[in-house]
Amino acid sequence: MSYDKYRDRLDHILSVARSAGGAGIEPEVCMLGSRSRDPEALRDALDREGLKLGALCLSLGWRLGKETDEEHAEADRVINYLRQFPGTVLTLVQHAGPDRSGLAERQANALANFNAVGRRAFEQGIVCAVHPNSPAGSIFRTRDDYGVLLEGLDPRYCGYAPDTGHIAKGGMDAGEIIRAYRPLIRHVHYKDMDKDGSWTALGQGCIDHKAITRYLRDTDYDGWIMVEEESAAAEADPDRVTAANGEYVTRALKPIIA
Template identity: 70%
Template sequence: MTIPFGFQTYTWQMSYEKYRDQLDHILTTVTEAGGAGIEPEVCMLGRYTDTPLALLDELDRKGLRLSALCLALEWRHGEETEEERAEADRIIRYLKYFPGTILTLVQLPGKDRSDLVNRQSNALSNINAVAQRAFDQGIPCAYHPNSPSGSIFRVEEDYSVLLNGLDGRYCGYAPDTGHIAKGGMDVEAIIKTYRSMIKHVHFKDMNADGSWTALGQGIIDHKGIVRFLNGTGYDGWIMVEEESKGAESDPDQVTLQNGIYIREALAPLGR
């Protein structure tokens, strides 16, 4: 089995006002970069927000798959708000048109890490509730922690709380190599420790000073991670994104360059 590679739309989302309704353009760039699939955040669906069949047709025309769809909500309370539940259920219905597509769940980071234990408990209750409803509709889920300063699942102690608190019957883990490194952790160690929970993977690279950079130019051993995943029979996607200054100014170009690195350095290791 070959591990498929695709691209996450956050590379363009950093310039949101410019690309908020440019998914067709993004799909074309992903195709040119050699990606097999795409993972948009819900806010990047643009004209496809309420038309899953139209998106399915467009993906078919471009030879792409919707590898995942990312739902990012606040989940600050002990249970979902009415609005959060309605949005999650809408996306679950949307994904029924895309069998096998992963629903990645992300909590929007707060402005700080105050009231951490309570916020972590609330988030886990919400995440597990969404994942169970998705599971009941045949939609696989994975949670994706992030690393801004206000994230409540940011450092190794947080990961222990998170990954022991996810209900593994319904929700897996979507590691992001860049966010793991930004949280001061050993990327390979985290992926190896929680391998049994991994359903989906994000790659992005980071310099030693903590700044983001292009894939293959930073300190993270993505080649070693591909070898490890392949050797353990990983059958999910690897999605690439970039958050560097270059990505902010020219997301198309950095995606094309990352595509070259994937084809030359990473994809051969995933076969």
Template identity: 55%
Template sequence: MPVQFGCQTYTWQMSYDRYKNSFAEILDTIQKSGFSGVEAEVCMLGSFYEDPGLLQEALGNRGLKLAALTLALPWLHPEETEEEAAEAERLLDYLDHFPQAKLILVQLPGSDRSNLDERRHNALQCINAVAKRASGRGIICAFHPNSPPGSVFLTEADYAVMFAGLDTRYVGYCPDSGHIANGGMEVLDIFRAHASLIRHVHFKDISLGRQWRAMGEGVIDHPGITAFLRESGYDGWIMVEEESEQAEADPDRAAVQNGRYMQEALR
């Protein structure tokens, strides 16, 4: 399989109250923008999360694939809470209906970086536990670190702890180009150093001053990263998203613009 390009729905999730019940319309925009698939946090699915058959039908009608679903939880304790474990199980049951879709794990960032060692350890314990259960059901997992100020996997030092602590028998890595750059690291260096662990990819752009930008309007060499992924034999998804103020105001327009960039510069 060649590299496939999809759209991550966080671009709409930034305006959640406006778009929380608009997943069908979001799929229409993703199709119109030229993407082949979609990845979403379950909060964006609305009624589609009640019946996987509804999502299968909606995707099929638009010629789209479900690339992945995202599980975003706090994971603050050495073991999952009952609520966290139950939410993970519900999503695993749902993904049984989409055997080609991946599970992307994201820790919700805190308000600060206090108790860093303990929080990183606890997060990794929970991430590995979810991934082990997913692997037992044939679901491919990848962990996606982020870069808000309260993230515990933000800097190069954090990444060293992260890669040392991930149980790679069960969980791979989902690099996000924008979050890597926002953490002060060289994006392509991270992709190269951990290429064997990459199971899923997120692209978004950022300025030199670390402001989110539309694809192609920032400083990240996404064509170069795409070329590296192809040369390294990567055959998964690249999910495009945008977190700029302009995307928050008009996510549909941002998706169409980023789809055009994907077609012209990446595909």
């Protein structure tokens, strides 16, 4: 999550991910640096490390009832870019606002934008999934919000990318939400949280990722599971934290799906 430090250091990010045992990455578009407009260069970098582009995250404001010209153009650019990476998921993350005022209107606007982008992605053969987050100004943060979001997405075009940490941060049980909306799930994020609400390393928090992994296995989920950490330790030393998370995945989670 150290965007400023790692904004144009993709080769380093790939090396760390591979060393941690990862099979792929999910960067935000801004993390690709110069390769954000050069898919061949990104493919070459991935191939050198034996990694896949599991997903690419498009994060925009989507505040109005339809996309702005700039948002529409950027979404189409990214959709066209992903045509060069068959099977890669396009995840959509809305920038959190400063507060939750005008909630119903803002939620309706966001859904209209998500479904519009999802439809255009679908027409190009790209799977699209919305990833809600949990800052205080997020408009899809609580159980009621999730009902609005996940019942408002057009399932023909746009699926759901649950993030276990953001679900827990919103006062929900991650396992329950994943079970409730399993038919919509196209992509998964694992992130752990202490009982006091602070982010922590995978396996050290209160979220039962082993049980969730077993459930996903038992329901034939065959997509990506991406691991994130937003703790203070991750901000200070992301390379070490990535290695530690990789060790936990190898030791505790991979045997479940082996």
